[in-house]
Amino acid sequence: MPRHTLLVHAHPRTDSLTAQVTDLLHARLKDGGSTVDVLDLYAEGFDPVLRPADEPDWENREKSYSPEVHAHMDRILAADDIVVVFPVWWMAPPAVLKGWIDRVWNYGFAYGRSKPRLGGKRMLWLALMGNTEAEIEQLGLSAVLDLQLRVAVSRFCGIEDSSVAIVHGTELSGVPRALRPQRVRELLKSAEESLNGALPR
Template sequence: MPSTTSKNVLLVHAHPEPTSATRHLVQVAIHTMEAQGHTVTQSDLYGIGWKAVFDQDDFLIRANPERLAFIDESGHAYATGSQTPDVEREQAKLAAADAVILLFPLWWFGMPAIMKGWIDRVWAFGLAYGYQGAGNTYRYGEGGLAGKRAMLAVTVGGPAIDYGPRGINGPLEQLLFPITHGSLFFPGMQVLPTFAVYDAVRIDAGRMALIESDWQTRLQDLFDSAPIAFRTQNGGDYPDRHVLADDVVPGVFGLDAHIKA
């Protein structure tokens, strides 16, 4: 049964067209989650004119004015409360969220630049990496965002067959691995399987109704369904915190080795 406990859900979305399939998924998500009693917060990245470029303007008080070292400056800004106001607002939303849903169109096999820029700027050193000043001790299953759930909702222009196990574009979850495993699981979030809408530029009313129904079902199970079984760094599979142990799925290489069967 879906969870009945009220939660906070952050919807971060990136599409400039109000009538797009992505924005339609946003509206369905708002209505579905609020009907369950959850509190929904949005970050409409195009709507707020989010600054996508991570650069020197993100650091109001420089630790080193002579050389721009992003890790050092990010950590200094986060630790001293000298981040830019827009970043602090997004981090406050993130801190309050029990679940984060990123909704975006698949552009050149990844997220739009504006959403990548949201992660670049909001995922500060000391929060999403370098947690507790302990380097890479707390990552891949642990870290500043541990305890939160995350999910991608992706609209794809091409047909599903192109993204099948032997499809010409490659399996969608593998294409999104840098986001699900890297951007989300790295700082500790539990990541659910991606909700994908294929042929997003050719959706008639009948298929949209089916998409809405499937999306509502996924949202209703947001806090109960099993996350992707990524291997945790500190769970014993990586004795040196870098490479899988020889006795863990021997003979399996690449992305699949980092997911439990």
């Protein structure tokens, strides 16, 4: 049975490696028979600032949040799989992605119920990092991202089938220009392998 994927993209530049990875995964998912809803947080002008209308009300899990947030909630509920593609800046996801979590993955919707609404979904957090794999492990960044995203967001919200994958070595400034196209192909292949491993068809 075909699955529906929410593919979240969090990078401001349309020519970035993150955008290329998102485009590749979009094509890969469609080729695999999935329907895909591409949520480009920057292109859609998502406001990451949490304001009173979207602040959780711990005494009312049925609270009505802003129309924008409810529209995003509907897109999440409609998905069987959620794939989030983002760069790592300052050892963390971009502010627009953190704001999407703060505003949309809200009390009464994503958590705060005895039967999680998001249980049964699959999720992949795909992070692009300039550091080498050795540098990432030495700094402990893979463990940090896993705790922040797989444990504190996905699992907390009832998504047990979740993983964090890192495409490392994405900084191209140190790669000779003649070799950059090949390096980009290698990085895209790594991203596709991460998708195949997390969301097998």
